[in-house]
Amino acid sequence: MTQVAEGVYFIQGQDEFIPDSHAYVVGRPGSQDLSLIDPGLMGKGKYKIQSIQDMGIDVKEITRIIMTHTHLDHLGCCAEIREQIPWAELWVHDSEAGFLEAGDERTVYGMEMFRSMCMMQYNLKPGTFTFYVDRRLQGDEHLNIGGMSWEVLHIPGHSPGSIGLYNRFEKLLIPGDVVYADYAIGRFDLHGANGPELKNSLVQLAELEVNILLPGHNRIVKDLPPGYIAETARQWAPYLA
Ligand SMILES: [Zn+2]
Numbered sequence: 398m399t400q401v402a403e404g405v406y407f408i409q410g411q412d413e414f415i416p417d418s419h420a421y422v423v424g425r426p427g428s429q430d431l432s433l434i435d436p437g438l439m440g441k442g443k444y445k446i447q448s449i450q451d452m453g454i455d456v457k458e459i460t461r462i463i464m465t466h467t468h469l470d471h472l473g474c475c476a477e478i479r480e481q482i483p484w485a486e487l488w489v490h491d492s493e494a495g496f497l498e499a500g501d502e503r504t505v506y507g508m509e510m511f512r513s514m515c516m517m518q519y520n521l522k523p524g525t526f527t528f529y530v531d532r533r534l535q536g537d538e539h540l541n542i543g544g545m546s547w548e549v550l551h552i553p554g555h556s557p558g559s560i561g562l563y564n565r566f567e568k569l570l571i572p573g574d575v576v577y578a579d580y581a582i583g584r585f586d587l588h589g590a591n592g593p594e595l596k597n598s599l600v601q602l603a604e605l606e607v608n609i610l611l612p613g614h615n616r617i618v619k620d621l622p623p624g625y626i627a628e629t630a631r632q633w634a635p636y637l638a
C-alpha cells in the first residue's frame with residue numbers, strides 16, 4: 398500500500414485469471430473514521446487487510462466500506478474483510494443496493510457464462526453476495542469522511558449504480574471502472590450496463606478538474622493532463638451512442 402495524497406492510500410489489486418480491483422483507504426489516520434473503497438476479488442481480503450496494517454494504519458479506524466459498484470472483482474472479498482472489521486458499514490449506490498439485499502446477483506456477475514465459471518472456480522453458492530446495505534448513496538452528495546470532504550457522483554453506464562468519489566481540494570477522482578489510464582473506459586456490455594449512460598457519465602466527469610486519477614484497475618495517474626477525460630469521452634463517443 399502506498400500513500401497517494403494526504404488521507405488517500407492505494408492498495409494494488411492482485412489479478413488472477415479474474416482481475417482483482419484496486420482498493421483505496423480514504424480519510425486522515427487518527428480520525429477514527431476511515432473508509433475502505435472496493436475490497437476486491439475473492440481470496441484477497443487477507444492481503445488487503447495486511448497491506449493496510451503494513452502502512453501502520455489501525456484497521457479499527459475503518460468504519461465503512463464504500464463500493465464504487467458491486468461487480469465481483471470489487472465485492473468478492475467483502476465478507477472476508479468484514480470478518481476482520483465486522484463493525485464496518487456497507488455503503489452502496491441506491492441503484493445497486495436493492496439487488497444486493499435481494500440476493501439478485503446478475504449485476505455482481507455481469508453475465509451468465511461468467512457466473513457459472515466463477516461459481517465453479519471459487520466454489521460459490523447462489524446467494525453468496527447478499528448483503529444488507531447500511532447507507533444507500535444517491536449521488537450529488539457531499540460526504541465528510543475521515544476529516545475530508547468527498548463528493549459522490551452517480552456515473553452509471555459501466556453498471557447501474559457506479560459512483561465516483563471526488564475530492565475537490567486535492568483534485569482527486571476515484572471513478573471505479575468508469576474511466577482508466579491510457580484513454581480506456583469500463584466495459585459496457587455487462588448486465589445493467591448502458592453505452593449512452595456511460596457517455597453521459599464521462600461527459601459529467603470531464604467537467605471536473607482532476608490531477609490524480611485512481612481507477613479500479615491498471616495504473617493510477619498522478620499528473621493527469623488537462624482535458625484527459627473529455628478527450629477519452631470524445632474518442633469513445635461513436636461506440637457509446
Ligand atoms: Zn473492476
Ligand SMILES: [Zn+2]
Pocket residue numbers: 466468555556574583
Ligand atoms: Zn466493474
